[in-house]
Amino acid sequence: MTEQQTVAPDPADPAEAAAPIAFPAVPDAPPPSRRALRAVARWTAALLVFGGLGTGTALAITSAERTDVPGLATEGDGRWEYPELSLPALPAGSPRPFSEANRAEIHHADLRELLLPAPAGATPDKALDGGWVKQERFLAEYRAEDRDELAQLLVDSPPRHIAARGWTMPDGTRARVYLLRFDSTAYATHVRDELRVGPSMAWLPAGAAETEFDTAWTFSRAVEGVSSYVFTEKAPHGEAHTRLAYSVAGDTFALIVHERPGTAEAARVPFHQTVILQNQLLG
Known part of the structure; x- marks a missing residue:
């Protein structure tokens, strides 16, 4: 797919058509007055205006057209082709x-089905195939000297499940997405707070000496109910350049990583694209 995708619920099955019913004839009513016609016209115009505004707002949030997303302004901007x-x-x-009936903000869908699929041209990571993974695999994303402390955090605030998917693109970029579901939103928020998500994070990803906020990211709350924190590795980077994002969506916590070996940076546009689409699946 070459355009920014949107996420939409499956439509309901259409109801069976009812058999036609014959109604008795009704005497002709007198024609409406000119005043009534003018009132109808005014209300019709008002409804069209408000309906147009409401539709535009919804589309601006769910469609994320490429002209609305930083760096997604042209066909050749490097976006990945997701299904x-x-x-x-x-x-x-x-x-x-995030519906009115779900004040606890619990995800009832299978967590594995909320993972973003790999884009076209990707080579799947056999160890991260979209299924369940153990905490040790998630901890491997962080520096060895920090893993014991992070492991204790997950003991104190244990996730119910961890699902993950990874892939490698033709340019060598390695992408990984982890979803951690907790028993409540409080646990997911606690993990975010303990990580001290910000310029001075408690634990950095393995291979990244220092990170900073990605100042080009302006869609932290573009998806209702989902908050995101997006980072890039500071220059000069080592053997690979890393981009990472944390997203918190109710009871679910996401880690998204793009890592490109060599001197070139991991491309910003497909990384933002990955974060936006994953957030839409969680929202």
Whole structure:
């Protein structure tokens, strides 16, 4: 897919058409007055205006057209071709995570089905195939000297499940997405707070000497209910350049990593694209 994808729920099955019913004839009514016609016209115009504004707002949030996203302004901007996305089916009677009926902001869908799929041309990571992974695999994303402390954090605030998917692109960029689901939003928020997500994070990803906020990222809350924190490795980088993002969506915590070996930086546009699409699946 060459355009920024949107995520939309599956449509409901159409109802069966009802048989036509014959109604008795009704006497002709007198024609409406000119005053009534003018009132109808005014209300119709008002409804069209407000309807247009409402639709435009919804599309601005869910479509994320390339002209609205930093760096996604032309066809040749380096975006990856992701498959068409859709939200997974929910168990009967279960609400969406940020609906009025779900004040606890719980994701009821299978966590593995909320993982972003690999884009076209990617080589899948056999160890991160979209299934469950152990905490040790998640901890391997961090420096060896920090893993014991981070492991203790996950003991104190244990995730119910961890799902992950990874792939490598033709330019050598290695992408990994981890989703951690906790028993409540409080646990997911606690992990974010303990990581001290910001310029002086408690634990840095393996291979990154120092990170800083990605100042080009301006869509931290573009998806309702999902907050994101996006970083890039400071120059000069080592054997690879790393971009990473944390997203918090109710009871679910996401880590998204793009890592490109060599002297070139991991491209910003496809990284922002990956974060936006993953957030839409969580929202």
